[in-house]
Amino acid sequence: MEEELVIASSPTDAGISCWNLRSGAEHLRYKSCSSPSHGLACIGGRFLASSQLRESKSSSGSVLYWSWNKPQVEVKSFPAELINPLVSNREGTYIVGGGVSGDIYFWEVLTGRLLKKWHAHYRAVTCLIFSDDQSLLISGADDGCVRVWSLFMIFDDLRRHEARHLYEYSFSEHSLKVTDIATGYGGCNAIIVSASEDRTCKVWSLSGGKLLRNIVFPSIIDAIAMDPGEHVFYAGGRDGKIYIAALNAQGVSRSNYGPHIIGSLSEHSKAITCLSFSVDGILLVSGSEDGMVRVWDTKTRNIIRIFKHVKGTISNVLVIRQSPYLIRPTLINSQAPSARRHGPVLPPPLEKYTDSMDENADIKAIIPPHVTSDKPLDASYISIQTMSSQIRELQQQGSSAASEMETERLKLDCKRCMQMVQQWKKMYENLHQFCVNELLDGDQAGGASGHS
Incomplete structure (x- = not known):
């Protein structure tokens, strides 16, 4: 656990x-x-x-x-x-x-x-x-x-x-x-x-x-x-x-x-x-x-x-x-350099103001989604497009700390995926063994009835 x-x-x-x-x-x-x-x-x-x-x-x-x-x-x-x-x-x-x-x-x-x-x-x-x-x-x-x-x-x-x-x-x-x-x-x-x-x-x-x-x-x-x-x-x-x-x-x-x-x-x-x-x-x-x-x-x-x-x-x-x-x-005391190497780089300080020229503005406008057709998008799709656009913009402007944190996140995701693969593999092996046993038991039962 x-x-x-x-x-x-x-x-x-x-x-x-x-x-x-x-x-x-x-x-x-x-x-x-x-x-x-x-x-x-x-x-x-x-x-x-x-x-x-x-x-x-x-x-x-x-x-x-x-x-x-x-x-x-x-x-x-x-x-x-x-x-x-x-x-x-x-x-x-x-x-x-x-x-x-x-x-x-x-x-x-x-x-x-x-x-x-x-x-x-x-x-x-x-x-x-x-x-x-x-x-x-x-x-x-x-x-x-x-x-x-x-x-x-x-x-x-x-x-x-x-x-x-x-x-x-x-x-x-x-x-x-x-x-x-x-x-x-x-x-x-x-x-x-x-x-x-x-x-x-x-x-x-x-x-x-x-x-x-x-x-x-x-x-x-x-x-x-x-x-x-x-x-x-x-x-x-x-x-x-x-x-x-x-x-x-x-x-x-x-x-x-x-x-x-x-x-x-x-x-x-x-x-x-x-x-x-x-x-x-x-x-x-x-x-x-x-x-x-x-x-x-x-x-x-x-x-x-x-x-x-x-x-x-x-x-x-x-x-x-x-x-x-x-x-x-x-x-930490015995392996301080190693501990420092394995620790993540912390992100930069939080900004005091938005990038807007008017620091007192309540909400900063963001780039609207690009619409490639004349067909209007529904509100939920626009919402997802807007947030995705915001995320892409942030990723393009990432710092070294951002890259390191993203790398660590991907490593953890990879580890979880490998654990899941192992679980599925074990489930497959158990299912295969179950099927083999069922077939063998069935053959033995059929052979026994034939001899009788």
Whole structure:
């Protein structure tokens, strides 16, 4: 089974801690990180990135990169404003940041180019998440609003100019700051759950744009994680409890907490700040203001492991598959040159502004698709053409870092393909042996009946 890592950061300058989820072994501690809530991201398994809390009122924001095998910051970026939430798509090709002004910034990782910027909320963006199919970006903000953005719309000039607004949905039923968002499976047909300082979690349908369920909690909820089976979700409260809430329609409360809340987990001494699931969906990892990271077995509701951060509050916790670039610390000291050779080259810093002459422009126009016939294209085809054109343009302007990262990605793809070939080969051999045995058994049975 592929190993998983637990990665935790703090809003104080306590760095980033990294442990093996199953064995508990500690890896490197990464230095000089003061990460806000939702401000830590693993970029395609290749490196870590984090937005940083403002050091002084006069300073702008910053985003830092760490490679897996060096504790020091390697790349520093300085966006136009303070960035709070930071998220990457699954492949690690894009980084998206939410600004304190309510703007959303969309960067291309390989080149650092700021591709898009748009005004998304009236107040600071607090959380960002991609849908499972990576086609939608969902944002929450201090204004209590949850908005759903189609990337096809953002990158498609034609559809964007024809639309009345950029977002697909704007959910404004929360009365206070949105603290976290979780999404289920199904892309544009999924459900999402949002948490707020108004002590409610709301379940929304993306297919109909409707509120499906409103759950009131005994405490403010700052973190949520959805069970991969989508039967329940876990809500971390400021009272130190992790509440379990039913998502299925017939969920009946078996506790004293109120409708749809069916239980709780309580071992943390202070507020729960972040939650994350293991890849198999059985282990729940929680971070708290008490500086502890706890690992829960959701089947037994028991704690199976506890990690202690250096000091202070935990602001983020991630659970990821162990990166092939991560070399154990014991090997780094004895094989430092080799470790450096095998580590990927990190991409350049993120750009502060788009290439547009008007730096304050909300959305930068992109080259429309080339149409070779008089027959009009439908909107979905134009969307795909537009994004493909954008990708080709970025590939043509790639840097040496981009080339190296692309090479590493192709190596991993090749490795996965070889593993699949071996699996198919073994399945073919097993099927062949089965057929041979069936034929032999049939011949023996026929021979036996002939002799009788």
